[in-house]
Amino acid sequence: MLNERQRRMVWRVAALLLDYPGYPGERLLGLLDRIRAELATLPAPVHSTLRAFVDHAARTDPTALAADYVQTFDLRRRNCLHLSYYAFGDTRKRGMALLRFKHAYRAVGVELGDHELPDYLPVVLEFAATVDPVAGFRLLVEYRAVIELLRRSLVESGSPYASVLDAVSTTLPELTIPDRRRLAELAAQGPPVEEVGIEPFALDPALAPRTGARR
Numbered sequence: 770m771l772n773e774r775q776r777r778m779v780w781r782v783a784a785l786l787l788d789y790p791g792y793p794g795e796r797l798l799g800l801l802d803r804i805r806a807e808l809a810t811l812p813a814p815v816h817s818t819l820r821a822f823v824d825h826a827a828r829t830d831p832t833a834l835a836a837d838y839v840q841t842f843d844l845r846r847r848n849c850l851h852l853s854y855y856a857f858g859d860t861r862k863r864g865m866a867l868l869r870f871k872h873a874y875r876a877v878g879v880e881l882g883d884h885e886l887p888d889y890l891p892v893v894l895e896f897a898a899t900v901d902p903v904a905g906f907r908l909l910v911e912y913r914a915v916i917e918l919l920r921r922s923l924v925e926s927g928s929p930y931a932s933v934l935d936a937v938s939t940t941l942p943e944l945t946i947p948d949r950r951r952l953a954e955l956a957a958q959g960p961p962v963e964e965v966g967i968e969p970f971a972l973d974p975a976l977a978p979r980t981g982a983r984r
Contacts, residue, residue, distance in 0.1 A: 779819070782808065783894050785891075786823070805820070822933050841930060855955060873908060874887060913942070913944060920937075
């Protein structure tokens with residue numbers, strides 16, 4: 770069982786590991802020693818889960834690391850890191866969902882910029898870790914089924930990023946019966962396809978991780 774400090778550390782580390790590593794991976798590589806030191810304070814199972822990806826990143830060619838990130842998250846719809854995308858697609862409901870994220874950030878004084886949608890998982894994890902753990906946790910739990918769908922997709926494809934989602938899952942409640950129903954629906958149907966315009970909400974650059982190409 771993780772205490773609050775440990776849970777926030779998992780969110781912080783996961784936010785860094787799930788963000789675009791830079792090209793050719795130089796940003797993440799510069800953080801690996803710091804991340805290793807932070808992981809040492811976590812319980813063994815969570816430590817080893819996150820360390821698996823850190824070790825993978827350290828031994829992978831930086832250019833290959835960046836290319837794998839794009840292949841994994843930017844070119845596979847099922848692995849989209851924008852939480853509301855898989856739940857609502859590009860529909861009016863997604864626009865309302867993005868507003869919920871925006872309002873949660875604004876309620877604690879975080880203003881949105883114009884470079885990133887606020888439902889980007891690394892941004893939500895960073896928010897939960899460093900700004901408002903209660904509101905951040907609430908957002909993560911609201912999208913518990915989507916996070917589990919992403920985790921399972923990464924596991925099925927054999928992606929090293931699956932271990933990062935495994936660690937995030939340890940900070941969240943077990944799937945409820947409604948979560949499992951929602952998970953089955955999402956897996957079977959995929960995101961809705963109604964096309965509408967969505968205002969490009971984005972988190973302040975001071976808070977948001979740097980990203981690569983985004984949806």
